[in-house]
Structure formats: structure tokens, C-alpha cells
Amino acid sequence: MLPFVNNTGLYTDHYELTMAQGYFLSGRHEKKACFDYFFRKAPFGGSFVVFAGLSSVLQMIENFSYTKNDCNYLESVGFDSRFVEYLQSFSFRGNIHSVKEGELIFPNEPALRVEGSILETQLVETLVLNMLNFESLIATKACRIRQAAGNEVLLEFGLRRAQGLGGINASRAAIIGGFDKTSNVFSARHFGLESSGTMAHSWIQSFSDELEAFRAYANHFPDSCTLLVDTYNTLKSGVPNAITIARELREKGHQLVGIRLDSGDLTYLSKKARAMLDEAGFQEVKIVASNQLDETIIQSLRSEGAPIDVFGVGTSIATGQDDAALDGVYKLSFYDGKPSIKVSENLSKMTLPGIKTIDRFVDGENRFCADGISLGHETGYNEIFHPTEAGKRKNVTSCHKENLIHQVMRDGNCIEKEQAPGDIAAFTKSRLQQLPEEHKRFLNPHVYKVGISKELLETRNDLAKQYLKKDSF
Amino acid sequence: MLPFVNNTGLYTDHYELTMAQGYFLSGRHEKKACFDYFFRKAPFGGSFVVFAGLSSVLQMIENFSYTKNDCNYLESVGFDSRFVEYLQSFSFRGNIHSVKEGELIFPNEPALRVEGSILETQLVETLVLNMLNFESLIATKACRIRQAAGNEVLLEFGLRRAQGLGGINASRAAIIGGFDKTSNVFSARHFGLESSGTMAHSWIQSFSDELEAFRAYANHFPDSCTLLVDTYNTLKSGVPNAITIARELREKGHQLVGIRLDSGDLTYLSKKARAMLDEAGFQEVKIVASNQLDETIIQSLRSEGAPIDVFGVGTSIATGQDDAALDGVYKLSFYDGKPSIKVSENLSKMTLPGIKTIDRFVDGENRFCADGISLGHETGYNEIFHPTEAGKRKNVTSCHKENLIHQVMRDGNCIEKEQAPGDIAAFTKSRLQQLPEEHKRFLNPHVYKVGISKELLETRNDLAKQYLKKDSF
Known part of the structure; x- marks a missing residue:
């Protein structure tokens, strides 16, 4: 409501x-x-x-x-x-x-x-x-992004770039058009949507090193842990540290849910990260990607075979960019x-x-x-x-x-x-x-x-x- | 507030x-x-x-x-x-x-x-x-449109194309960036802005002819009357009828404020309408123009010498089209x-x-x-x-x-x-x-x-x- x-x-x-x-x-x-x-x-x-x-x-x-x-x-x-x-x-x-x-x-x-x-x-x-x-x-934009994403998971997290309070209805409409979840807690509560989200770079920065930040998060959320791996260096630091945490979670009977890529070339990084995770025996760990995504970019990533399981979309779904308005009229x-x-x-x-x-x-x-x-x-x-x-x-x-x-x-x-x-x-x-x-x-x-x-x-x-x-x- | x-x-x-x-x-x-x-x-x-x-x-x-x-x-x-x-x-x-x-x-x-x-x-x-x-x-978009419009009057009327409740803050920001008034009554009341507006095509359509519609409006609002002249035919019907009303108002000691053009080529129509109004002795009647305006179009209209006194801007000011978002971030x-x-x-x-x-x-x-x-x-x-x-x-x-x-x-x-x-x-x-x-x-x-x-x-x-x-x- x-x-x-x-x-x-x-x-x-x-x-x-x-x-x-x-x-x-x-x-x-x-x-x-x-x-x-x-x-x-x-x-x-x-x-x-x-x-x-x-x-x-x-x-x-x-x-x-x-x-x-x-x-x-x-x-x-x-x-x-x-x-x-x-x-x-x-x-x-x-x-x-x-x-x-x-x-x-x-x-x-x-x-x-x-x-x-x-x-x-x-x-x-x-x-x-x-x-x-x-x-x-x-809803129309969401539908197009859903077409591009096939059956992969779509998260809406555009509230920070939404047009002020317009973000409230944007999250509802994104779900109608085919998104799975939203980051917008206000809309989730008022419209009965499912919200989700894990961590930002600031979480990582607030610890003296990345591994410690990952471990602290995994301790608090052992069953819903998706680690943001691009704060320092995605392939040399983020992914190796995430694999360490995945091992620690597995030893305790839990499972790392995913890693998130938020910068760089998403096809290149997702392929490399997938190989590293698979090599380490973590085929079940999902790859989440975000950063200025829309239907065109998602279509391109998928056509290049980027092994991305979850797409997080912000500005384009919250505002409809590149079309910011539908030209509907009301006539006698x-x-x-x-x-x-x-x-x-x-x-x-x-x-x-x-x-x-x-x-x-x-x-x-x-x-x-x-x-x-x-x-x-x-x-x-x-x-x-x-x-x-x-x-x-x-x-x-x-x-x-x-x-x-x-x-x-x-x-x-x-x-x-x-x-x-x-x-x-x-x-x-x-x-x-x-x-x-x-x-x-x-x-x-x-x-x-x-x-x-x-x-x-x-x-x-x-x-x-x-x-x-x-x-x- | x-x-x-x-x-x-x-x-x-x-x-x-x-x-x-x-x-x-x-x-x-x-x-x-x-x-x-x-x-x-x-x-x-x-x-x-x-x-x-x-x-x-x-x-x-x-x-x-x-x-x-x-x-x-x-x-x-x-x-x-x-x-x-x-x-x-x-x-x-x-x-x-x-x-x-x-x-x-x-x-x-x-x-x-x-x-x-x-x-x-x-x-x-x-x-x-x-x-x-x-x-x-x-506010930045408004500022650009203000640059293009020089000292002419700028009205924001984008609520119908705004991004849902985002329209509330859009009207406030438009004023900060240099607009004069808004059509948005809600925002006018809450933020202390000046709102304005006269008539839509439906007003004209609800009368059996255009002249009767104009006359009825002028009777109710003899001192704040701007007539929309493009419902049937701008130069053959709208402007001549507006001139008739301007005469009637003048006889009663009032003054027609303006006419509004909302379709067609605004340079062509504003020049023709200005000439007709001037010819009839109504140099003081303003010409208001609207219809998909933004800073580029206003700049072009003015460079062509279109005698437009008031610009009404909708979609582009309420949504920022063509840029629907500013990429601001919040970093630790x-x-x-x-x-x-x-x-x-x-x-x-x-x-x-x-x-x-x-x-x-x-x-x-x-x-x-x-x-x-x-x-x-x-x-x-x-x-x-x-x-x-x-x-x-x-x-x-x-x-x-x-x-x-x-x-x-x-x-x-x-x-x-x-x-x-x-x-x-x-x-x-x-x-x-x-x-x-x-x-x-x-x-x-x-x-x-x-x-x-x-x-x-x-x-x-x-x-x-x-x-x-x-x-x-």
C-alpha cells in the first residue's frame, strides 16, 4: 500500500x-x-x-x-x-x-x-x-532488463539515484516488470516486496584489512554472506580472501552465498573469478555483478559468456534512463x-x-x-x-x-x-x-x-x- | 518544508x-x-x-x-x-x-x-x-534552461511527467535553479512557491465553440486570463477569438494577459500571432509557449527571434531528461x-x-x-x-x-x-x-x-x- x-x-x-x-x-x-x-x-x-x-x-x-x-x-x-x-x-x-x-x-x-x-x-x-x-x-524498463537477463536473478538497488521520493514507486514497478528483489526497505515494507543487500566498500574500509572485514561479516551472517571483492584488487586480493572465508564457512557447516563485482570489466573479472572459485571447489558460490548496468550491457555480458548469476541494477531501473518519462496523456x-x-x-x-x-x-x-x-x-x-x-x-x-x-x-x-x-x-x-x-x-x-x-x-x-x-x- | x-x-x-x-x-x-x-x-x-x-x-x-x-x-x-x-x-x-x-x-x-x-x-x-x-x-537543469531563456518568464509544469512523488522535490529545485513559478500546487503549498496555471484543451472542448469557452473563462478570471489558442486552429481560430476577447475585456476595463501556444512550430506561430495581436492593438498581451521545451529548443527559438515572453517547461525540468540522475556518491x-x-x-x-x-x-x-x-x-x-x-x-x-x-x-x-x-x-x-x-x-x-x-x-x-x-x- x-x-x-x-x-x-x-x-x-x-x-x-x-x-x-x-x-x-x-x-x-x-x-x-x-x-x-x-x-x-x-x-x-x-x-x-x-x-x-x-x-x-x-x-x-x-x-x-x-x-x-x-x-x-x-x-x-x-x-x-x-x-x-x-x-x-x-x-x-x-x-x-x-x-x-x-x-x-x-x-x-x-x-x-x-x-x-x-x-x-x-x-x-x-x-x-x-x-x-x-x-x-x-515496469516497462524492468521488463526489458528481465528479457536481457534471462532467468538470472535481478536486484533493484537504485534508491540512491532515484528521483527523490519517486524511488518509492520505482521499486514497486521494478518488481512488476520482472525484478526479483529490491534494496529499498521502505518500499519493501509498504508494498510487501522482498528486500536484500549485504555490504558496501565502507564496511571493508572500516577494518584494518579486507580479510578481517570479510571474516567479521561472515561471523555475523554465516548463511547470507555475499562479499564485495573489489575494494582493493579484485583478483589479487578480493577473490582469494573470499575463497579463504568460503573455506572457513564450510568448515563450520555454512556456505558462502556469493561474491560481488562492482567495478572493472565485468566479463573479464567474472570469468577469472569463476575459474578461481571453481578451482578451489566452490562451484556453488554465486557471482553478483553491478555498476551502471542496463538491458544493453546485460545482453552484451551474457552474449560474451560472462558467468554472472545475479545482476544488481541501479540508476537505469530507478529512473528509466535513457527515457526519463512516458508521454501518457489524459484527454476528454x-x-x-x-x-x-x-x-x-x-x-x-x-x-x-x-x-x-x-x-x-x-x-x-x-x-x-x-x-x-x-x-x-x-x-x-x-x-x-x-x-x-x-x-x-x-x-x-x-x-x-x-x-x-x-x-x-x-x-x-x-x-x-x-x-x-x-x-x-x-x-x-x-x-x-x-x-x-x-x-x-x-x-x-x-x-x-x-x-x-x-x-x-x-x-x-x-x-x-x-x-x-x-x-x- | x-x-x-x-x-x-x-x-x-x-x-x-x-x-x-x-x-x-x-x-x-x-x-x-x-x-x-x-x-x-x-x-x-x-x-x-x-x-x-x-x-x-x-x-x-x-x-x-x-x-x-x-x-x-x-x-x-x-x-x-x-x-x-x-x-x-x-x-x-x-x-x-x-x-x-x-x-x-x-x-x-x-x-x-x-x-x-x-x-x-x-x-x-x-x-x-x-x-x-x-x-x-x-536545479542544475533549471539553471541551464534559465541561461537559455534570458530574462523571460519560466514556468515549471512537469508534475504529470515527473517520476511519481519525485515531482514534489523537482518543483522546489526548479525554483532554486531559476524558474519563476510552478504548476505544482502541492509543492507550492509545502515549500512556499508561487503556483500558476489557466486552462487545458478540455476546458475549450467542454463548450460548444472556442469563443464561448474563452468568453466564459474571461468572465471568471478577467484579470488573469491566458487563453490556450491551439485547440482547433491556432491562427485561423484561436488567435482571432483571443483578440475578440481582448477587446471585450478592454471595454470592461480589464486586460487579456496572454495567449498560449502548445503545438505546431513555435517560432512560426509566435511571429504570426504577435503580428496579429500588435495589428489589433494588443502589444501588451504576452505569448506563452509550451510543448517539449528544454534549454536547447529555447535557445533555438530565441535565436530565431520568436517573440515568446513566457516558456512553460514540463518533462525536461521535472525529470532532468536527457540525464535522469546525478552520479553523486557517499564515501568513507x-x-x-x-x-x-x-x-x-x-x-x-x-x-x-x-x-x-x-x-x-x-x-x-x-x-x-x-x-x-x-x-x-x-x-x-x-x-x-x-x-x-x-x-x-x-x-x-x-x-x-x-x-x-x-x-x-x-x-x-x-x-x-x-x-x-x-x-x-x-x-x-x-x-x-x-x-x-x-x-x-x-x-x-x-x-x-x-x-x-x-x-x-x-x-x-x-x-x-x-x-x-x-x-x-
Whole structure:
């Protein structure tokens, strides 16, 4: 469970409040609206996103309210006193439908929709974007690193390089995307993750020599001892001393768990260290590697045959480096009984109007073929259309259709049972197995087909015509 | 003031607690230690960093303690019950010395040092790194964007793309680095910043036409009205409608503040819009521009003569994109009465031993010449040495010497008066004026000289010899 969720009403952009005041003062604030969350471009040059952050969003929205002090503050910075009085008893009373947390989603899919009064659906925009964009970014990064690491163990230890308190949700999202454990004790406690960690260089430095430092640690943790071997000289000091300790532990009926390499060339050092450990009869001692790792470096280490059993990843998993943000947006699709659209100079940036749902078409071998976006009431459509390239269409009759959207909040109450991140991770893993390989390639992956129903296409085109009818090129 | 600062003891990496338990069980936990915070490489290809996050660190360290529940949790995941009992009454009782928040700092300078028992100084490592690395990254990015924007207004509105709760400190750091206002209401309230914002596309879409939407907004906010003009067609609809509203406001004795461009080519559109506004007699109406801005794009827009008065910046300021992290580290420099060092295969990564201070050498024209790192007791040194390139030295006799380090925490109590971010920003601005231009260039800036005193050099070399004496190449 996310900490710090009480009275989240100020966790918003100033203009949401300005618009809310405008809606309120003009008596339009109870008009019904629907907003869609979607992104336009998958990060890291990939084709998909692992949808994460849903649980955090729901908790923060359930607690989206204003204290008396918050209200006094808002009045002091110029908000209208009638509006501020209204906010004092405000809570979110709308409905939210969403794909499951951990689902694989693709560009332009309305993965989550928020329905309610225009005022309440507007006010939560920033919060929805902030949490979904970030956790989805990190879960996606984690998923890529997991692809590179195969079945080896992945540890997240990026809190020291995380973007401030952003590290809290980063650790959760890393687990969803496929990491095994985190170093972040705070997140482990609040989200029910497994944390781990052994020693830093400072432990070694605080003893007069490395062997003494290793021995002291092994005495305290005889069954969970991983020794950091690069403080002085990895192959001439660290590994030989670790082997000495491994012998001492074995004599006492314990077992050295591993050694950790944190600098130098990890392929060279891991091969040499593996040979030394094996030679000394310690085939079971694992090699942990860390130092600026990401999916590309891990892929390279493994392709060179580096015998690394555990990868510790910091900056890249905590921040998503090289992409620091997912470009998710929150757009009005329905207002006061009518579908709504935002046109754009660029057809591909035009939004999809109406209250929509997503179907996934799955082939006879249980693999994902394409997704279809349709208006909620459509059921039997068996053709999907390219949203912008006129004429392109795909018949999906031969596929099994699976609806991806379900209700997660009703009248402001979360009706989604909170899932453990580990369970979400298992779901993500199973979905990845259903996604054909060509969409998972790191470099230039094949674009996954996302089409729209004929009725949605026509609704969108009819609305667009109203705005683009004259002289718009 | 940073929210959520109570009982921050779990906001740490697992290995800090493992080591702390080791120190405790071996009876070494009261040994005195000193750790330095420094970074190795300035982000964004720049030469300097704006040091930020000090206030957040101090508040979190003052509240670094464990609740009964935290302790139960730690015992449940395997920590020793004697150690956990010790943690239950633990609080940080050490001393912290630091450069001022907002100071310009350079690679390898020990900008902050934490002194106390090895146990307490170790436990706060993650927190120190997490807050200083992130706020310094963002303040530095803000400073670059401010350089590009000249005297125009800069608005931060990145919360929707921020890394989760990291957005809270991002807004504070943006102001320190030179931004004027933020959209983030939460941070504005907690840190005393000025927030601002007007309308999104959804406001416009919720009316049957753009003019009606503009008029309704202007009625509610006649003196703070900035109209978003790109929902349908910027030059054919948005700007003409804005001019209509500007006339209506003027007739009623008010004034349209601005229009906002959020898509399309900002140079082309701002020039056209400026001409239309001027032609209609509204020279005073400002042009606000947003959409994926950063220092490079702003520099380009201004060099093309785009008449933009206000820049709204989102993703790049909230996340630091393209650099998502500052590589700051926290290294043991003194332990149990003796200077300590971490050697490395790479001389440039060897740490500086001992309790140190930083002096800044300033020339007769009040410009920064070089910085010197020395052991605290040295006062009269007048030569500084390149830390790794043997023989390189610089005489600083002709310069005025300014010490940069002062105490900010004594025995666990913050003795630094909390400064408003705006005041810190004013300090940063004044320091930037003292930094010669060649160090501020975006592309390949001149490296600022940071040397070490002769005594520090000799202490470092003597210690290094102990570890590197045999066969270490």
C-alpha cells in the first residue's frame, strides 16, 4: 500500500483548480464527462508498455480531498471563497474502468478511463498521469532488463539515484516488470516486496584489512554472506580472501552465498573469478555483478559468456534512463451526453471520441494478433481499421476476442482487490509469453496492430469534419 | 518544508541496515566516522552543479527514526532482535557540514560531510544520496534552461511527467535553479512557491465553440486570463477569438494577459500571432509557449527571434531528461581516528582521505578562479595541485580565499535556518554571475580547476601506497 495517501487534493496542477473553479462558478460542474488515459509512443524504442501504477492511482483518488488548512491556503492564493467552500467537502465520486495492472498495452489505447462530473474528472488528471506514466515507464524498463537477463536473478538497488521520493514507486514497478528483489526497505515494507543487500566498500574500509572485514561479516551472517571483492584488487586480493572465508564457512557447516563485482570489466573479472572459485571447489558460490548496468550491457555480458548469476541494477531501473518519462496523456472523450474530440494539425494526434473499450484478438495458438478499440456498446465487430491510414483494415474473425477493460472504481470506491506486486508480475510474465517475439525485439521491433471499429472510425471522422471543414491545411 | 518526514528510518538500502547490524553486534558501532558526498561528472555535458536538496536532507535526517511497527517489520524479515531493539530508540546524533544550498560545485568536491558514529553515518547514506542527487540534478537543469531563456518568464509544469512523488522535490529545485513559478500546487503549498496555471484543451472542448469557452473563462478570471489558442486552429481560430476577447475585456476595463501556444512550430506561430495581436492593438498581451521545451529548443527559438515572453517547461525540468540522475556518491573518508581511502583500478576514482574543507579562490574582479580542497586544519596554503596529473599545480596567492563549508547540523539538530527557495535562487544567481562565461557554455565548457593542497596530496599518496605497493597494474 502506498504511504502518504491522505488528502491528496493539492497533488494537482494549478490549472486543474482554475478550470474546476470556472466549471463551478458557471454551474457546469455536475456535467458528466469521461477522460481517457493513453500514451502515443512506447519508451526505449520498444513496441509496448507494461501498464503499472493502477493501485497507486486508485488509493490516491480514494483519498482525494482537502483539509481545512489546504482550503485556507487555496483561498489565500486567490481562489474564490465559494469554490473553496465547495472543495472542503469534496471527494471523488466517479467511476474508473481500466485494463489490469501488469497488462501489456500499446500506443493510443485508452487503457484507463475516468467518468464522473467534469469537475472531479478534471481535478484528478495530474495525479493519474503522474502515477501511471512513471510506474508504467519503470515496469516497462524492468521488463526489458528481465528479457536481457534471462532467468538470472535481478536486484533493484537504485534508491540512491532515484528521483527523490519517486524511488518509492520505482521499486514497486521494478518488481512488476520482472525484478526479483529490491534494496529499498521502505518500499519493501509498504508494498510487501522482498528486500536484500549485504555490504558496501565502507564496511571493508572500516577494518584494518579486507580479510578481517570479510571474516567479521561472515561471523555475523554465516548463511547470507555475499562479499564485495573489489575494494582493493579484485583478483589479487578480493577473490582469494573470499575463497579463504568460503573455506572457513564450510568448515563450520555454512556456505558462502556469493561474491560481488562492482567495478572493472565485468566479463573479464567474472570469468577469472569463476575459474578461481571453481578451482578451489566452490562451484556453488554465486557471482553478483553491478555498476551502471542496463538491458544493453546485460545482453552484451551474457552474449560474451560472462558467468554472472545475479545482476544488481541501479540508476537505469530507478529512473528509466535513457527515457526519463512516458508521454501518457489524459484527454476528454465525452462531455454532457456527447462524444468529444481534440483535433490537431496532425491527424495522428487527433483523439478518439466516445466511451470506448479495448478487445484483444488472440489466435489459435494463444498468441496476441491485434487489438481493437470500439465504442462500448459494439460487440460483434469483426474488422478493425487503421486509425489514420485510410483503407487499411484487418479481418479478425478467426481470432478469439478478449475484452481488456473492467471497472475498478465505483462511485469513488475502489472495487479492485489490491494485488501483491509479485502476483501482478506473474500476470505480466504470462502476457509476455503471448506476445510474438518480433514485438519484443530491442531494436526496431515490429509494430503491434491496434485498429478501431468501423463505428468508432465513422464517429471520429464525422466529428473531425465539423472542425476541419474549411481552410485547415 | 518537505512533507512526510516522520520516521524516515526505513528510507534506506537494505545493506545499510545489514552493515549497521554488523557494526552493532561486533561492538564497533560507536566508532567515529566521516563520509563525504561528492559527484564525479557534471550532468548535461556541463561543468558545474547547483547544489540543492540540503534542506530536504536535514529534515529527513532530523526525523530518522523507527516506529514500533518498523521495528517489528525488521525483525520479521530477519534482523537480529538485539539490533532491532537498539533501533527502536535510535536517532541521528551526528554533525553535518556543507556548502550552502544553491552554491555552484564541481566534480570531486566534498560538498557535504556527515560525521558521527559509523552506524548512524552509514544508515543515512541512501537518504543523503537520494535527495542531494535529485534536487541538484534538477536545479542544475533549471539553471541551464534559465541561461537559455534570458530574462523571460519560466514556468515549471512537469508534475504529470515527473517520476511519481519525485515531482514534489523537482518543483522546489526548479525554483532554486531559476524558474519563476510552478504548476505544482502541492509543492507550492509545502515549500512556499508561487503556483500558476489557466486552462487545458478540455476546458475549450467542454463548450460548444472556442469563443464561448474563452468568453466564459474571461468572465471568471478577467484579470488573469491566458487563453490556450491551439485547440482547433491556432491562427485561423484561436488567435482571432483571443483578440475578440481582448477587446471585450478592454471595454470592461480589464486586460487579456496572454495567449498560449502548445503545438505546431513555435517560432512560426509566435511571429504570426504577435503580428496579429500588435495589428489589433494588443502589444501588451504576452505569448506563452509550451510543448517539449528544454534549454536547447529555447535557445533555438530565441535565436530565431520568436517573440515568446513566457516558456512553460514540463518533462525536461521535472525529470532532468536527457540525464535522469546525478552520479553523486557517499564515501568513507575518516574512521576511528584515521583518514580512510578507497583505492580503485582507476586513479581518478580514488577517494580523498581525511576531514576536508573547500576554499574558493576569487580574483580581483570577484570572479571564481579555482577551488582548493584541503584538510580542515590547513589555512595558509597558497598552491593547489592537480589531484591525479602529477606535477600540475597552480599558485593562488593573488586570489582572495573564501571558505565554502559551514556546519548545518550539530548533534542531530539542524542549526541551519530554513531558507525560502526564492532566496536560495537569488544566491545561485549571484554565484553564476561570478562564474566566468567559458564554464557556462552548453557545448564543451571549460573545465573549472579544482585542486588539492600539498598536505592532502601527500596524505592521499601515502595511504594509496599501502594498498598499491605490489603488482597492481
